[in-house]
Amino acid sequence: MNRRQFLTQSAAASLLLHASSDIQLEAAPSANRYAFNQQIPGPVLEARAGDTLRIQFHNALAESSNLHFHGLHVPPTGIADNSFLEVPPNESQTYELNLPTNHPSGLFWYHPHMHGMVASQVSGGLAGAIIIRGQFDDQPEIQQTPEFLLIFQDPNLTPTPAQINQGREGPEILVNGALNPQFPLTANGWIRLRLLNASVSRFYRLQLQQHTFQIVATDGGLLPSPTETAEILLLPGQRIDAFVKGNRPPGTYRLLNLPYNRLGGMQSPNPTTQLATFEYTNAVESTWSLPTKLATVDPLPAPSITRQFRFGAMAMGMSNPFTINGRSFNPNRIDTAVKLNAIEDWILTNQSMMDHPFHIHTNPFQIVNASPGWYDVALIPAGRSLHIRHQFTDFTGTAMYHCHILDHENLGMMGTIDIQPA
Ligand SMILES: [Cu+2]
Structure with missing residues (x-):
């Protein structure tokens, strides 16, 4: 199975849409929730620096909506990443995003940014990933590494006023729209996890039992070198790109959400919960090492x-x-x-x-x-x-x-x- 099949499989029913074709996205009600193209999360958009993303957006909701392209370095004006645009019900808008030729590779995402309705529309399910691939991804070892996109959502369309003030959380945490989905680990080899917190408010403190993460990229692109960590704090909107080495005995290991208190004394922290299951199902003969140098991140000079x-x-x-x-x-x-x-x-x-x-x-x-x-x-x-x-x-x-x-x-x-x- 190649990378693309893995990616498609990992995004459950999600379709992979490429920049080469016109992308059609329809936001519509779907079984008491909201969906792009009847999928939760929405289809994965994939592109490279220099590509143009042309997105024909249709709003089939009963209220206004629009699209924000979270993390993309594109104009905030015109029919691009313009969060001031309003697309009324039953109307369409064609977004055109010209990705600069030096646009960083990485994981980005799209969701509505209609002021006053953002929380309910995103909580209802309107979110999808944008993957920009570049030189790092073209290396043969990286390309052949099984890659999984994990999108965390916790829907809640009936929050109380108190929940809204705190930031609503939902009773169930879904990964790619599913409860406790399963992913394969590779004995002696690597898997690549692209993590996106598409929840309205929930923070995730992630741990994969007995494994560590080698973080290669944060929101805006590659780090100078891989950073090993046992836990990842993933804030709403954030992305992390991490590799995991299959160096434990065969078996199943749980991806956990550990307690975190974001509300001070107002509430006790969440209990530890299981988000997904990882199981050794593949093995490779020999392993390879992650590159020690990933990218140059020059510190910005002194501010004016x-x-x-x-x-x-x-x-x-x-x-x-x-x-x-x-x-x-x-x-x-x-x-x-x-x-x-x-x-x-x-x-x-x-x-x-x-x-x-x-x-x-x-x-x-x-x-x-x-x-x-x-x-x-x-x-x-x-x-x-x-x-x-x-x-x-x-x-x-x-x-x-x-x-x-x-x-x-x-x-x-x-x-x-x-x-x-x-
Ligand atoms: Cu806040």
């Missing part, structure tokens, strides 16, 4: 400006705590104006009692004083700060930054960034 953002600060006379710098989202207001190609440091301070995962569109960022890598989602822990550095390259126009607990985004924890000609 440092800005401060306060998340969850209560302004005078304001009852909604889901604010940034005391303000609730207003699509007609520019919150942050930056210059094209500028390098900026942002210090994001969480003044609330719960964690908020920060996300920004269009350009990825680096985390200051952390190991090199590119991210588009990172944690601002309750009561603490996150220090990021980013450069606004290639595209002008207005984009967004927000908490990726999508209920918090809906409640107003989102701002606009206008990238202006230098």
Whole structure:
């Protein structure tokens, strides 16, 4: 079985759609949920740097929707990654995304970004993966490695007001739309796991029993070298690309979600639960080593400006705590104006009692004083700060930054960034 068959199999019924053809995506109700092309998660889109993704989107929901291309470095304007677009019910829009020729390879994803409806539409199932392949993927050993995409969702279309404030979680955790699906491990060999948290609010603290992960890429692409870890904290919206060596005795091993408390004293942490089962079903004669050098990640130079953002600060006379710098989202207001190609440091301070995962569109960022890598989602822990550095390259126009607990985004924890000609 080749890589593509594995990928197709791992995405359950998902279809693989290639950039070479026009892609048709229809959002529609499906058995008390919402689906793209009647699939949950939606079809996997696959492309390479330099490709054009042409997506004919039809909205068959009873409410407005649109598409956001999470993590892609494409224009935030026009009919591209423009989250201000509204596609009313029974209408269509043809998105055209020209991937730059130097676009990083990696795992990205698409989901609606219609303000006010994002949480329910994504919770209902509207999410799908975008895989950009590049030189790393072309190496024969990597190409022949069985690859599995794992998309985590926990639907909840009837949240209580309290659940919405905390960020809704669902009673069941689905992996590729299924409960506890099974994946093969290869004795003496590797498997590759591409992990996507497409849940509205839930954090996953992942452990594969008795195995470690060799992380090769984060949200925005390859790391300088593989990083070994026993656990992965996967925030809403985040992706991790990791290899797992089959170096344990034959048998079955559980992929676990370990306890994590994102709500401070407001709730006890989740119990440990099983998400999937891994079983040794294949073996190879000889093994190979992961490349020790994956990519060059140059630290961004010193910033021209440092800005401060306060998340969850209560302004005078304001009852909604889901604010940034005391303000609730207003699509007609520019919150942050930056210059094209500028390098900026942002210090994001969480003044609330719960964690908020920060996300920004269009350009990825680096985390200051952390190991090199590119991210588009990172944690601002309750009561603490996150220090990021980013450069606004290639595209002008207005984009967004927000908490990726999508209920918090809906409640107003989102701002606009206008990238202006230098
Ligand atoms: Cu939040």
